Amino acid sequence: MLEQLKQEVYEANMQxxxxxxxxxxxxxxSGIDREKGLFVIKPSGVDYEDLTPDDMVVVNLKGEVVxxxxxxxxDTPTHTVLYNEFPDIGGIVHTHSPWAVAFASAHMDIPNxxxxxxxxxxxxxxxSEALTQQEIEDAYEExxxxxxxxxxxxxxxxxxxxPAVLVSQHGPFSWGATPAKAVxxxxxxxxxxxxxxxxxxLTHQDVHLPQYLxxxxxxxxxxxxxxxxxxxxxxxxxxxxx
Ligand SMILES: O=C(CO)[C@@H](O)[C@H](O)COP(=O)(O)O
Numbered sequence: 016m017l018e019q020l021k022q023e024v025y026e027a028n029m030q031x032x033x034x035x036x037x038x039x040x041x042x043x044x045s046g047i048d049r050e051k052g053l054f055v056i057k058p059s060g061v062d063y064e065d066l067t068p069d070d071m072v073v074v075n076l077k078g079e080v081v082x083x084x085x086x087x088x089x090d091t092p093t094h095t096v097l098y099n100e101f102p103d104i105g106g107i108v109h110t111h112s113p114w115a116v117a118f119a120s121a122h123m124d125i126p127n128x129x130x131x132x133x134x135x136x137x138x139x140x141x142x143s144e145a146l147t148q149q150e151i152e153d154a155y156e157e158x159x160x161x162x163x164x165x166x167x168x169x170x171x172x173x174x175x176x177x178p179a180v181l182v183s184q185h186g187p188f189s190w191g192a193t194p195a196k197a198v199x200x201x202x203x204x205x206x207x208x209x210x211x212x213x214x215x216x217l218t219h220q221d222v223h224l225p226q227y228l229x230x231x232x233x234x235x236x237x238x239x240x241x242x243x244x245x246x247x248x249x250x251x252x253x254x255x256x257x
Pocket of ligand 1 (some may be wrong): 042043058059088090109111
């Protein structure tokens with residue numbers, strides 16, 4: 016069943032380690048056949064080097080396994096909610112890519128600061144609302160899907176304009192028309208998150224050498240009568256000519 020989609024989803028999953036988006040098995044990709052109402056997802060906990068197309072698990076839109084020897088990804092309930100609530104997406108990626116997780120851990124949006132981000136995301140990539148303890152204890156992965164949808168609805172964000180989200184204290188989910196496109200968006204998100212981290216660090220950096228330390232070191236090298244302007248014959252610039 017769905018052999019071609021299994022191959023497509025397998026290949027998309029194998030891109031995650033190649034693109035340095037996953038450590039160990041911390042990630043998963045799925046793809047959906049909308050006509051059949053079935054999606055294919057990576058099995059849970061399987062190392063990428065051991066993965067085969069036949070290992071892929073087929074799941075219906077109720078989240079029930081309809082084919083597969085292995086357990087589906089533990090994030091399957093989240094993928095299920097997103098396929099139901101975002102009826103025009105064809106593939107979903109979840110990773111723990113570190114720069115995006117840094118923003119998720121800090122409970123921050125990934126702001127849209129440059130054209131690299133703007134080419135893929137029409138606005139900031141939102142941080143999801145935090146789940147309550149009850150939501151986590153009841154059905155963590157399903158409620159993760161629901162809080163993603165709620166975040167986009169509450170903030171009036173079009174999920175096609177911004178095809179990614181940061182799940183608070185967890186990590187990014189990205190999506191697209193196909194599994195391969197979802198992987199592309201996941202990689203752009205990680206690159207943009209790293210760019211933003213450095214940009215925000217530079218712009219928030221407000222550190223200068225204290226004057227006394229500047230004086231001590233500069234005067235030690237250039238003399239007390241160091242340059243104060245054109246009328247000072249002993250200025251550093253003129254001293255060299257003297
Ligand atoms: O965050 C978690 C588990 O805590 C998951 O997102 C894993 O990182 C991937 O799980 P599987 O897809 O292998 O079940």
